[in-house]
Amino acid sequence: MHENVRTLLDTLELEKLEENLFRGTSPDNGWQRVFGGQVVAQALVAAQNTVAQDRHVHSLHGYFIRPGDPTIPIVYEVARLRDGGSFTTRVVTGIQHGEAIFTLSASFQRPEKGLEHQATMPKVPGPDDIIGQEELTTRILESAPDAVRHYWMRPRPIEFRPVSFEHYLTGDKLPPAQNVWVRCLSDIGDDPKLNAAVLAYLSDMTLLDTSLFAHGMSIFDRRVQAASLDHAMWFHRPFRVSEWLLYTQDSPSSSGGRGLTRGSLFSADGTLVASVAQEGLIRLRQKSQPDV
Structure with a gap:
C-alpha cells in the first residue's frame, strides 16, 4: 500500500475514548491548519462508529467553525438523534481547545430499491488520455507559479x-467550471463506510478553486483570502x-465575499455516485481584515 494512503487510513482510525466520544489526530505534514476534508472524513467516521453495520451514509452537512490546529488531537462528540426503522441521524461536533471547530449532521439509511434516474456525465477525455503526475510535473509545473507548483x-x-x-x-x-479525474493511490477494498470516508476527504480538494476562475484568480492568488465555510454531500x-x-x-454564483461551488462524482462508466456542494470565503484582501 502507498505510504500516503496508509497515513490517510491511520488518520481515519479514531480512538474510542468513551461511548459516543472519539479522538482523531492529524498527520505531521507541516500545514498551518487541519485540512477541511480530513475533518469532514473523521467526523463521518465518528458517526459511522455509532451506526448499525447495515446502514450507510446517504447525506452529510458540515460547517467549518474555526481553523483546526494540526498539532493537537481533535475530539469528536456524537449525538444520537434518531434510530428509526429506515433512517439513522447523527450530529458530530469536533472540539479543540475546549471549543467547537466543526459540526456535522449525517443521515444513514438501510439499502433499498426505488425509482432511478441520474444526470449524464459530461463527455471529456478519459484519465488515460490526459497527462499524469509525472508528465504534469515535467511539462507544465516546471514553469508554473511557485504556489501552484508546490x-x-x-x-x-x-x-x-x-x-x-x-x-x-x-x-x-x-x-x-472544471473536470478532474481522481482516485486513491492504493486499493482500499470494498468497505462502503471506508470508501465513503475517503470520498468525503478528497471531495474538499479543488472544489473552492472553481468559484474563482470567473475572476481570473485561484486560491493561490495572494490577493484572495479563501477558506471553506460549509460542505454538503449526497451519496x-x-x-x-x-x-x-x-x-x-x-460555480453558479459568487457574491458577498462568498462563492458557491457544486460537484458531481461519476464512475468511469458514467454512473453518478455522489453530489457535493460547498460555499467558501473568497474575500479580496484589504489592509484590515475582519475575522472569518
Missing part, C-alpha cells in the same frame, strides 16, 4: 488528473475510490 507536487494519497490545467496558469477570466450509489472517478465542478 500544491500540485505535494505528496498526497489521492491522484488528480485535471482535464484542463489552464485555470491555474493564466490570469484570464474563464468559465467557472447516491455504490463506488470504489480506488477506481477512477470524474469530479465535475461548476
